[in-house]
Amino acid sequence: MTGTGEPDAERLARVFLTRVVEPGDEVGGRWVRERGVLEVARRLREGGEPLPGVTARRWEGLLARAAGAGPERDLETAGAAGVRFVCPGDTEWPGPLDDLGDGRPLGLWVRGRPSLRMWALRSVAVVGARACTEYGAHMATALAAGLAERGWVVVSGGAYGVDGAAHRGALGAGGATVAVLACGVDRPYPRGHTELINRVAAQGLVVGELPPGDHPTPSRFILRNRVIAALTRGTVVVEAAHRSGSLVTARAAQRLGRHTMGVPGPATSGLSAGVHELLRGEAELVTDAAEVVELVGDIGDLAPVRRGPVLPRDLLEPGARRVLAALPARRAAGAREVARGAGTTPDDAIARLYELRALGYVERLGDGWKLTRQAMVSVRGGRSPC
Incomplete structure (x- = not known):
């Protein structure tokens, strides 16, 4: 100015x-x-x-x-709609967009109060199928809410399906979200998301390359995706068929050196086929916000270690566990047979068996040893042994 x-x-x-x-x-x-x-x-x-x-x-x-x-007319129209024009050289211009080279936007029309540059520094794209499944909508909502709760900005395209679920998840968590549109930001599209996009503008930002009143086209949706990829630290694809536009975002992120992540789905679902193809390549598998932040965040932002339940046998010494595992499921066995199965000496096997008897895992039957009912339940998870 x-x-x-x-x-x-x-x-x-x-x-x-x-x-x-x-x-x-x-x-x-x-x-x-x-x-x-x-x-x-x-x-x-x-x-x-x-x-x-x-x-x-x-x-x-x-x-x-x-x-x-x-x-001049476009700027006047934008100002009346609460929209500003941000271009390279402005304080608010997000530097990561410069990675697009000659494909960099000439400028961005921005609706909303926060600084686009500051929000882009800590942002993640969550994208996916428009005709998503209930599972896809749930995962997008949960991921976005989890990211928002951790102080990350959720960026998506404002479309039906995964995009809308991601925006709603962030908004519902009281967090930050950005909608990047393929049309003028004063004219929300799709029309069915007018209320949602207005909520995004009130709580976050609505951004686009096209001037006020301009309409979307199929090619503009595809080209819009490069802005989503460049603006963020990483892109998560929740559901995508083989020809999904969200895969364009993921591949743009890969070309730009951003993190690319995918949420797995059923192997039989066509809406997860594109994600699975990404995961067979360079994309990282993620299942929740903590795993996303571990990839895109700072050193030390580690996801919690996932472990199954601790079983009683996990508390045994390794030698005792080997002896316990060597006992047949349905019959008694002598100490020598157990020793061979456990890879130890008969004397050591006998000592371990007496230890296990004291703990209630085995019982002695004449010259043999047999698993107790308690061992059958606790060691084998309550399932009938094979």
């Missing part, structure tokens, strides 16, 4: 270009890098010889868009 509060020429040029150049257009990004945003905007306004890398037909299309662009 200028000292009078008016937008400076470069900011106006970037606003102008968001109306003319499609998100993620690396040709346009190269023009800006090599010639500067002011020169690119001037050439598009004045027409003439095409800039390099586009056909004459494509250049004509860009000029037609440029003729209808009004950056």
Whole structure:
């Protein structure tokens, strides 16, 4: 901004270009890098010889868009909707987006009070299928709530299914969440999520590359995903079929060197097939927020060690456990047979058997030894031995 509060020429040029150049257009990004945003905007306004890398037909299309662009009008419309324009060089600009190179956004339209740059420093993307299962919705909600409770920002795309569940999980936990849209942030999409996206804007941030009032297209959804991947420290895919758009986010995260994670599902579920394919590659398997934070967080942010229940036999000395395991399930056995099975001497086996008898695990039957009923239940978990 200028000292009078008016937008400076470069900011106006970037606003102008968001109306003319499609998100993620690396040709346009190269023009800006090599010639500067002011020169690119001037050439598009004045027409003439095409800039390099586009056909004459494509250049004509860009000029037609440029003729209808009004950056001052877009900024006025955005301001009335409580939306600000953030561009490279601003204090609020998130540095991780620069990793996109020539595909970096020309700027971002931001709705909500928090600083996008500060929130991006500690953020995780949670994405997945639109037509998710009940399991997928549950996992997305639980992951997002757990991340929010740990002070992490949950980023998603505002769509139906996993995206919506992730936003709701973070909001329900009183945490922070960001919705990255493939349309103007003043026009929530999908319309069925208008209330949800308004809640996100009130409690968090709604972000997009497209100017006010612009509509989504299939290609814009795909290109939007690179922003989600670049903005965050890692991406978790909850459910995804083989052709799911959320896999585009995961692969973009991999290319950018971000953590890529997947939540496993039933092997028979087509909605988990894409996630399982990721997990067979470079993605990490996660099942809860603690495991996500262990990957994306600071040194020492470790998930708790998972263990099954402690069984009585776990408290025995290793030698005694081997002797106990060597006893047949359904009959008595002599000390020599038990010693062979346990890999020890008969004398040691006898000593261990008397120890186990004192603890109630075995009983003596003549010259043999047999498991007690207590041992059958506690050692074998109450199941009938095979």
